[in-house]
Amino acid sequence: MGWQEKVLRVDLTAGKITPEPLNMEWAETYIGQRGLGTKYLSEEMDPAVDALSPQNKLIFATGPLTATGASTGGRYSVITKGALTNAIACSNSGGQFGAYLKLAGWDMLILEGRSPEPVYLLVENDDVRLLPAKDFIWGETVWDTEDKIIAKHQNPNLKIASIGVAGESLCRYACVMNDRDRAAGRSGVGAVMGSKNLKAIAAYGSVGTKVANPQAFKEANAAARAKLDPSEPRKRLSSIGTHAMLDVTNSYGSLPTLNCRAVQFDGAASVNVKAAHTPRRSDGKANLQTNKACFACSIGCGRIASIDPEHFSVKDKPRYQISLGGLEYEGIYAVGPMCGVDDIDAATYASALCNEHGMDPISFGASVAAAMELYDIGAITKEETGGMALEFGSAEALVWAAEVTGTATGFGVDIGLGSKRLCEKYGHPDLAMVVKGQEFPGYDPRAMQGMGLAYATSNRGACHLRASPFQDDFAHIRTEGKAAIVKKSQDRNAAWDSTGVCLFAGNAWKVDDLVAQLAGALPGNWTVDGFFDAGExxxxxxxxxxxxxxxxxxxxTLPKRVMEEPALSGAGKGKVAEIGKMLPEYYELRGWTVDGEPSSQTLGRLGLN
Amino acid sequence: MIVINVGFQLVSIDPSEVKGIGRDGIGEIPVKDGGSLADAMHMVGLVPDKPFMTLVNGDPVAPENRDDKVLNDGDQIAVFPPIEGG
Known part of the structure; x- marks a missing residue:
């Protein structure tokens, strides 16, 4: 019936593993994954604890549709207090791992305390063990960790979520990686995992899943697939991927460039999707090799790329002269235009190192951009960098930064602090393009006012996936009406991210299409209104x-730069982000006080008293 | 009939799906004098009420305003799809 009804609680301090029943009352109210994980975290933990202390908890949560056969239903989320933000963190990932955890018979893992020695968790159906990682995989890259665990246990079907050296060394934006190049990427959930001395979770499952009403579920799923598969958004995401967004934001003038000094990038044509499809001179191959899909997904938005073997970044490194995870929009924006770098091979290499070492490419790229601006104004010198000229536009500097940050070497430790802490350390906090400590995704809020409100009010810090103001933002540069769009889409996305299904399916589906699948998989009465209520x-x-x-x-709020320095070009030329015009209406629509706190009536209406 | 010429650029849209635009997604099309953005979109085979995003001379034109947006000779139109980033 959608759920396995089982939670695995792991006390890392004591090395104790305890199965327990899933709280089904909460599951009915908070759906699963993001919502249910947040409920468990809120009930069990004081949110004021240090994110990197043993008192923080780390939850891996699947949704009720994960691994049921629902279209795109292979998602899981990592929920914790974020090391980057000191706020709620919920990072969503695809690939295979989440589905295999569910297929092993577990809806959720709750990891507590801190292991005295580095360990990894092996989950093979009911056989669950904590095993030593020291002198085995501790200190290894994500890729080598996966290979070594599979080789040791002689099970090629193990799916692995792990951290790299970045997570071990508490890089503030370390990811949890799975399946080599899929990431629970944002807010530093990998650093929390590292703080617990937990290197990896390997899962294999053959238990299967059940749904409450197989016929209704089958019909709803078939109808959803029939909408998704022939749809234009699916075709576009499959063929040109999210990378195609770069031409859109560059044309519009909302492409964050040079640490948000600019909103359009002169070198865009060198790093856009067309560049990725164009065969290069050295070996006649294009950067983009093929696409890749996650569990049960018919979209296949993932990119597989190759780096020019003659490029300086990989010339003597056969390890990287292979097919590897390629460029997606948020990554290329950050390591490309945000840093002023127009070298697609350097960008692909930096992105690959983010996967290999387990770093969020958005926060990494934006942190390098902040460091480049600090270098540009003289706040950082070659003395700090160890001789590297950290100049905007330098592909060499980007490649170097990825190597030293991923391995926590020298100045890389400072870049690993994230933009906020880095800029504070060097005396220019206003140069950090962050909200709640988390770096901007690839949308400048001066031309996209709704996205500015979405960033400012996002519970996990600046994020492009917490709300969906895209269509209105690309049609109207205004503040009117944005609060309602942002509020409604925040509620929608919160519920959607709780189901186990990918947000991208929503490019072809309406909420009804997802609710019909929930209604088939779960007992109870699922309606569109109830879905939005759960999201709220x-x-x-x-x-x-x-x-x-x-x-x-x-x-x-937003960084001073985008609120005070007008956009230099594009559709939003002369505009600043006017968050002050939208926030009061947003609070009112939410039923919050003027101080941004949910009123007692709102809490009562939502059952949150 | 007096005809004006307007520039047309496709951003992240396959040019083979559109009439009269070069393989690089850039072209110039004739439009009747007084014609609208919706008229221009019809001419290349783009359905104006589909959720494309449009710019004229760099300024956004909302879908509901495409019928009323009168074009001038030399105007530059850009059209891009409703992608949501990830």
Whole structure:
């Protein structure tokens, strides 16, 4: 019936593993994955604890549709207090790992405490063991960790989520990686895993899943597939991927460039999707090799690329002269235009190192961009970098930064602090393009006012996936109406991210199509209204977590640069992000006080008292 | 009939799906004098009420305003699809 009804609780301090029943009452109210994981975290943990302390908990949560056969239903989320943000963190990933965890018979893992020695968790159906990682995989890259675990256990079907050296060394934006190039990427969930001395979780499952009403589920799933598969968004995501967004934002003037000094990038044609499809001189191959799909996905938005073997970054490194995870929009924006780098091979290499060492490419690229601006104004010199000229536009500097940050070497430790802490350390906090400590994705909020509000109010810090103001933002540069669009899409996305299904399916589906699948998989009465109610409940629960963690209304803001320095070009030329015009209406629509706190009536309406 | 010429650029749209635009996604099309953005989109085979995003001379034109957006000779149109990033 969608759920296995089993949670695996792992006390890393004591080395104790305890199965327990899933709280089905909460599952009915918070759906699963993002919502249910946040409920468990909120109930079990004081949000004020240090994110890197043993008191923080780390939850791996699947959704009710994960591994049921639902179209794109292979997702899981990592929920914790974020090392980057000190706020609620919920990072969503695809690949195969989440589905295999569910197929092993577990809806959720709750990891507590801190292991005295590095360990990894092996989950093979009911056979669950904590095993030593020291002198085996501790200190290894994500890729080598996966290979070594599979070789040791002689099970090529093990699916592995792990951290690289970045997570071990508490890089503030370390990811949890799975299946080589899929990531629970944002907010530093990998650093929390590293702080617990937990290197990896390897899962293999053959238990299977069941749904409550097989016929209804089958019909709803078939109808959803019939909509998704021939749809234009699916075809576009498959053929040109999210990478295609770069031409859109560059044309529009909302492509964050040179640490948001500019909004359009002169070198865009060298790093756009057309460049990735164009055969190169050296070996006649294009950067883009093929695409890749996650569990049960018919979209296949993932990119597989190759780096020019003659490129300086890989010339003497056969390890990288292979097919590897390629460029997706948020990554290429950050390591390309944001740093002023127009070298597609350097960008692909930097992106690959983010996968290999387990770093969020958005936060990494934006942190390098901040470091480049600090270098540009003289706040950082070659003395700090160890001789590297950290100049905007330098492919050599980008490649070097990826290597030293991924391995926590020298100045790479500073880049690994993230933009906020880096800019504070060197005396220029205003140069960090962050919200709640988390770096911007690839949308400048001066031409996209709705996205500015979405960034400012996102519970996990600047994020492009918490709300969906894209269509209105690309049609209207105005503040009117954005609050309602942002609020409604935040609720929608919060519920959607709780189901186990990919947000990208929503490019072809309406909420009805997803709710019909939930109704087939789960007992109870699932409606569109109930779906949005659950999303609003989840959003408010995340907000309450943040308030208890010490965040306030003052954190619902944007960097001074985008609020005071007008865009230099593009559709938003002369505009600044006008968050002050939208925030009061947003609070009112949410049923929050003028201080941004849910009112008692709102809490009562949502059952959050 | 007086005809004006307007520039047309496809951003992240396959040019083979569109009439009268070069393989690089850039072209110039004739439009009747007083014609609208919706007229220009019809001419190349793009359905104006589909959720494309449009710019004229760099300024966004919302779908509901395409019928009323009168074009001038030399205007530059850009059209891109409703991608949501990830």
């Amino acid at each position: 409940r989840i959003w408010n629960l995340e907000r309450l977590f943040n308030l208890r963690a010490g965040l306030t209304k003052a954190d619902d």
